[in-house]
Amino acid sequence: MDKLLINGGNALNGELRISGAKNAALPILAGALLSETPVTIGNIPHLHDITTTMELLGRMGVQLTVDEKMNIEVDSSTIDKYEAPYELVKTMRASILVLGPLLSRFGQAYVSLPGGCAIGTRPVDIHLDSLIKMGADIKVESGYIHATAKKLKGCRLVLDKITVTGTENLLMAATLAEGVTIIENAAKEPEVSDLAYFLNKMGAKISGIGTDILEIEGVEKLGVENLHYDIMPDRIETGTYLVAAAITRGKIKVKDTSPDILDAVLDKLKEAGAKITAGENWIELDMEGRQAKAVSLRTAPYPAFPTDMQAQFTALNSVAEGVGIITETVFENRFMHVQELQRMGANIQLESNTAICTGSEALTAAPMMATDLRASASLVLAALVAEGETLVDRIYHIDRGYVHIEEKLAQLGASIRRIPR
Numbered sequence: 556m557d558k559l560l561i562n563g564g565n566a567l568n569g570e571l572r573i574s575g576a577k578n579a580a581l582p583i584l585a586g587a588l589l590s591e592t593p594v595t596i597g598n599i600p601h602l603h604d605i606t607t608t609m610e611l612l613g614r615m616g617v618q619l620t621v622d623e624k625m626n627i628e629v630d631s632s633t634i635d636k637y638e639a640p641y642e643l644v645k646t647m648r649a650s651i652l653v654l655g656p657l658l659s660r661f662g663q664a665y666v667s668l669p670g671g672c673a674i675g676t677r678p679v680d681i682h683l684d685s686l687i688k689m690g691a692d693i694k695v696e697s698g699y700i701h702a703t704a705k706k707l708k709g710c711r712l713v714l715d716k717i718t719v720t721g722t723e724n725l726l727m728a729a730t731l732a733e734g735v736t737i738i739e740n741a742a743k744e745p746e747v748s749d750l751a752y753f754l755n756k757m758g759a760k761i762s763g764i765g766t767d768i769l770e771i772e773g774v775e776k777l778g779v780e781n782l783h784y785d786i787m788p789d790r791i792e793t794g795t796y797l798v799a800a801a802i803t804r805g806k807i808k809v810k811d812t813s814p815d816i817l818d819a820v821l822d823k824l825k826e827a828g829a830k831i832t833a834g835e836n837w838i839e840l841d842m843e844g845r846q847a848k849a850v851s852l853r854t855a856p857y858p859a860f861p862t863d864m865q866a867q868f869t870a871l872n873s874v875a876e877g878v879g880i881i882t883e884t885v886f887e888n889r890f891m892h893v894q895e896l897q898r899m900g901a902n903i904q905l906e907s908n909t910a911i912c913t914g915s916e917a918l919t920a921a922p923m924m925a926t927d928l929r930a931s932a933s934l935v936l937a938a939l940v941a942e943g944e945t946l947v948d949r950i951y952h953i954d955r956g957y958v959h960i961e962e963k964l965a966q967l968g969a970s971i972r973r974i975p976r
């Protein structure tokens with residue numbers, strides 16, 4: 556397994572481009588299954604999860620054409636299988652996103668149940684119960700979801716919990732259902748809106764985008780000739796690199812992104828003492844050489860502070876001035892990074908779903924092991940300031956969510972290199 560070798564102590568400086576959002580690209584690639592005509596999707600990030608999704612669609616008989624700029628043309632006219640096998644789903648839970656499109660357009664889907672993962676049990680009960688309400692026949696046998704539906708029927712769905720991929724699956728299913736579907740308590744994450752804009756470009760009739768009540772009027776079919784759609788910027792990648800600048804007391808400018816999709820994160824960075832300026836598609840953070848001040852936060856669904864940025868702020872608090880209290884309300888086990896940070900000397904006390912961080916002057920390098928995507932990013936951030944040389948193992952977790960992380964950080968002046976297995 557690849558490892559990352561990091562020498563701490565360099566303040567990050569410079570500019571870098573942000574890639575397309577992983578969590579918008581995954582539902583949009585699945586949504587392309589709904590189109591009768593080929594559709595080209597641009598600004599796709601070069602990530603392992605994207606390769607997995609392309610393999611998943613390819614095995615269904617979908618034709619994928621990738622050009623040198625990583626634009627992907629998806630042509631589902633040759634689809635002949637409606638299955639998401641366990642061997643792929645176990646490596647990427649988001650494979651569940653093919654369920655809604657397959658059921659809605661082809662009336663059938665055979666999808667492996669996505670297991671839990673390091674951060675939680677990750678159930679999909681809301682996805683399944685809601686599709687049953689729309690008229691699907693769903694049986695779960697030997698770890699697979701067997702779903703069939705002559706024609707899904709629109710109805711009013713009130714989701715028990717705010718679920719991002721749950722909202723996305725139901726949104727896609729509703730586009731070709733008979734009649735009108737109302738999704739209440741819908742997730743408002745920008746990636747959900749990006750999917751909705753994409754579906755409308757294909758001819759769907761979705762209103763209420765960006766609110767917690769989505770109304771979808773079912774249509775006969777979807778597909779527009781020569782459609783090209785570019786994925787939105789990755790707000791979590793943006794936030795992660797801004798925290799990298801804050802934790803190393805540096806100054807960076809991130810481009811090809813937007814300040815409007817991570818307000819809660821920018822507010823917390825300002826509270827930590829960062830000077831932030833922004834334009835339409837760029838953000839600049841300058842710590843002016845200062846140590847960050849500890850911040851307290853609670854994760855919650857958008858527009859509140861995103862759970863996918865919690866681990867990164869736990870790392871920042873570990874070397875900040877003062878005490879910061881971080882509460883995780885979305886997932887039941889998303890503090891896996893804490894014990895690794897404690898091995899570097901971080902003073903963090905865990906009490907149920909709260910981490911009480913008392914900033915240390917400095918952390919010391921120690922061999923680390925990544926456990927999940929965002930936790931591993933927080934270990935890299937800590938290693939950027941730890942005294943000495945840190946070796947982070949199992950970085951395949953990081954490669955799922957960050958395009959060429961060592962190249963982007965090295966470009967900003969970090970002393971970091973990948974040790975191939």
Ligand code: EPZ
Nearest residue numbers: 578649677678679680681682716717718719720863885928
């Ligand atoms: C999406 O996961 C993201 N993944 C996650 O990003 C992100 O952390 C999460 O949303 C929250 O923002 C993708 O978009 C591919 P949820 P998702 O359904 O949709 C419970 C990353 O780092 N729930 O919004 O799987 C669930 O247990 C990943 O890129 C049910 O109870 O998360 C959780 O407590 C990690 N039943 C809460 O809802 C259901 O049927 C939110 O989960 C569905 C969810």
